[in-house]
Amino acid sequence: MRTMSGATPFQCRLCHYRDYVAIGKSRLGARFYACADCSVVFMDPAKWSRPAHEQVTPNFAHLMPQSKKSSGT
Ligand SMILES: [Zn+2]
Numbered sequence: 001m002r003t004m005s006g007a008t009p010f011q012c013r014l015c016h017y018r019d020y021v022a023i024g025k026s027r028l029g030a031r032f033y034a035c036a037d038c039s040v041v042f043m044d045p046a047k048w049s050r051p052a053h054e055q056v057t058p059n060f061a062h063l064m065p066q067s068k069k070s071s072g073t
Contacts, residue, residue, distance in 0.1 A: 021034055
């Protein structure tokens with residue numbers, strides 16, 4: 001998605017800054033960006049713009065071992 005209007009469709013998840021810079025490219029072709037304000041590094045500006053809770057794996061809770069030991073006295 002590319003906007004030519006000048007408005008960057010990006011908002012830092014951490015500091016909510018709306019600008020970022022491209023800092024490099026890995027050997028595999030993955031690009032890296034950094035927030036222009038807090039310098040956090042991310043790979044996908046669009047993803048990084050979303051709140052963190054949207055990227056939490058929803059089915060993670062059931063993987064945690066439930067220690068429901070009935071230690072009766
Ligand atoms: Zn930031």
